[in-house]
Amino acid sequence: MKTIFTFITVLATVFSFGQVLETLDKNNVSLAASADGHLFNAQASAGYEVPKGSGKHLIFSQSLWFGAKDPSGQVRIAAQRYAGDSTDFFPGPYSSNGSYDDPGYINEYIPALWKVSKADIDAHINEYASSGSVSNPHPTILNWPGNGYQALGVSPDQAPFVDLNSDGVYDPYVGDYPAIKGCEALYIIMNDTKSAAGGTGTASLGIEIHILMYQYASLDFLNDITFMDIRVINRGGTDLVDFVTASYTDADLGGFNDDYMGCDPMRNVVFTYNGDLYDEDNGSLGYGEGPPAVGVMYLNDTMSHAGYFTSTAVGTQSDPTTAAQYWNYMNGRWRFGDTWFFGGTGFLGSTGVTSIPTNHMFTGGYDPLNLSTGTVDPGFDWDETTNNNPAGDRRMFFTADQGKLLAGEELQIHQAIIYGRDSTKTSFENVDVMLEVADLVQAFYNSGMDVCNDPFASVSSLEEELFSVFPNPTNGKFTIDIPTITSELRVEVIDVYGQIVYSSPITENETQIDLKESSGLYFVTVIGNGSYRTTKLMLE
Template sequence: MKLIKTTLIAISILFVNSLNAQINSSTLDHNNVSAKISDAGTFFYDFVNQQNGYEIPKGSGLSPIYTTQFWFAAVDSQGDIHFVQGGMPNQGSDVFNGPISDPGTYNTPEYQAKWGNSIWSICQTDIDNFILTYECNLDPNCNEVYPLTNEAIMTINNWPAHGDDNSGQSYYLAKFFDNNGDGSYNPMAGDYPIIKGCCATYMIQNDAAESHSYTNTDSVGMEIHYMFYQYKTWDYLNDVTFIDISAINKSNINYPEFIHSIAVDADIGNPEDDYFGSDSLKNLSYFYNADNDDEDTQQSLGYGVNPPAIGIVSLNKDMTSSLPYEGFGLTVPQKWNLMNGLKTDGSLWLNPNGNPTKYVFSGNPNIASEWSALSINHPIKEAKALSSINIGSFNIGDTMKQSFAITYARNGNHLENVQSIIDLASDVQLFYDNESDIPCTNGTTNLEEQENFNVSISPNPSTGTVNINNYNKNLLSISVLDFQGKVILERFFSSESNIDVDLSNQNSGIYFFHLRTESLNLIRKVIIQ
């Protein structure tokens, strides 16, 4: 019952306040979604106002998600499970603010002053205005004023580009544009944050600063970087929130087994009439209303007739399981079983044909003959699901990168919206693979200016030499950055129609070509093989 859970969270807030503890949070609401992001270890819940924190449409008071957590589980060579499940006020925490540091440094005034609040939010418009301001200050004839809020200036100045390597922290943390190539972040020298989307919220946490009071397991020894980001558009992307996660093994343990999961407690308005489904071919889990009328309850607003569906898409790795789960009272071994696509007791899930499966309710509810919660008349209640990615080994120094998209559809009845979510999984995957580096101008995805730029970059992938075809012979400013945001080719100018850029002396990997004219801006991802 959601009433019980709401009461538990309310008690937790009172307990937190009584200890003068603080939950830091930020709201990402650049498009049609208003998403509350906090450092409590549980996302999309508004702990201050004790209400759901993933609102769509923004300003409606309606929400399709109650909470979301990210689970990480590693098994060491002795078979012990190290588990990270986030946290909840008054129930403990497995995650703590800031990067991995030397033992004994986490509670120092220096560490707490820098990392006590490890949430940074910034929009590309702010970054663009900062760049224009910096360049204007270098031009004695420039008198332009580009608006920058105090909050944006503080975020740019305090961007977590570096840790204290004298205290065992990684020197390079959040990505940045290194304008003069000196390897150090300095906004006064024209350096600035690199984000994805039109607006983004960045977080750095670890699981080693304190003991795990949420799962009571040993730490993995992991540093976790999150980037939540949104695009403002006139299509389905206006209803999407993207999430990038980087988990780095900073321990001295090689783990032979490592699994990452996203746990979603979906409340599509009324929490007691929802279903869950999965689609392994689309790397998709989704939630929808069991009938076509989502009524109000005493605790929450319903979406009414033709309620929406939502989807969770794994964008860069195949899901290895997706299944429903009950969230309370589970032991760590039971959770490990779920993450492996099993039932809590370790037994197999079976589809209607009696065959083992790790994808529960994998049929389309629009097709009566397929296996869905609707087709078998599954009990109608709240819907929680765990979608997992089995990474395999997680060795010392390894970095796991995972990307998700949360999608939304409401353009038909409850089942038509499920079909839309299934179709959108392909669209958002295509966007992620090919167009997610399109820059934003004035807070909006720059599709029109992208077309007007009239520049092509080929071949991509390349074995070393990349050709820029400058069809209009515009005067181009060209810079090349590596995946960490470090400038590996200083800015130069050219108005030639064909410009060859030689990267044959660089390592294989992903590079970003930053092209600018007086009025246009383009960033293109290029792979060097």
């Protein structure tokens, strides 16, 4: 619900001639985002700062890519990289009658950025609880886009909200409020349909994209994390097949031209780290000694492909500029359609390359099951350091094959941007620090808890665990050892998709478990006395 005001012309002018940005900086991360497809690119400058206020940035730009085939077999793409690109994404929800330039649409939905805090929501809830109504809702709650205006061709199903009287209408005066996660959240709505042919030149997919970015202010690892819940709805009426989603990140770690890329297929993480031990200033502030590693991870999906390109590379390994080139990268091929191969730079003919095709670049020692090569064992670990690749301006991406997205259907993609730095470690060792954080983030996500509601919802670091698991890795049979049991305890084993695959009370100091599940990464959580501890378990 949004109060109509008279400055429509002014708002439209501001939006038309400049990128409208909103910040999210509740924790140690300060990010800038817009609803034109550029998530962390602030007026062509880096837009993801960690630590907040340091002037040092992990990410220069990030965006989402979507691709599919229509019933005639034609490829449709919505993708872009930087604020200077011609755009495939536009602020605001999909309009079935093309009302994008209607003053009512502009007033109601542009710039399509809504920020709200848990503190304001709590105050709203408390006022309703005490008086049975809310006389003057906070503007961020009042303006929340809970419903769409059908006269503007907008679906009534928009941003999620708590509907106290279950009437389907968002009305904060009778107590309704935004349904968010975290201590503060930024909600973005985009479409790919305002222009019939976007920057990549294909027909639009007819999709509406909702992004809930949220952060937790905490005293632990969560203070450095940004979560993103992405909802993609096929509003256009065309069935889409071979639907692929991708997340593109130009992760300039301080100085931009000395980075490496890698991935962990087991954890569904793609990451960037510094290519040497010291991150110099180079057009932006560097991180100096022991620079961090930054990653993007799927929390509820499987990484189908993870790849990269470099701004200074030869044409076939450089940035995509056409729909066909985006489609090639999104399907695990080089820019012009060449196959990815394990070793070297991933390109056939490069030094150190094999003849084994791969779906994931630079897996290092993080792919013990050889997921990247279809279980074929190449006989060696492959990363940029062992291959002595020259560091550079790496741009990384990872994809998830979604199959079909039929007319009216939607899908949910949950991601997190993770950070790892130990000042006593090197840039290469900080990759492992970052991946340890990835395990904690995954466990926190799997728990379904909200740290702003539950004071015990913080997962401990691995060094603080009160129990041990052995052997690890295991063939399925393992023991949980708890030296002292002082309360009722329960153990849960959770897979990477958040499904509880085993649950049982703990009554002995040593508990034997025989887990009959497929190989992969799992999380063992011991719960009791209002808190819990988690560690990872590798099942071979």
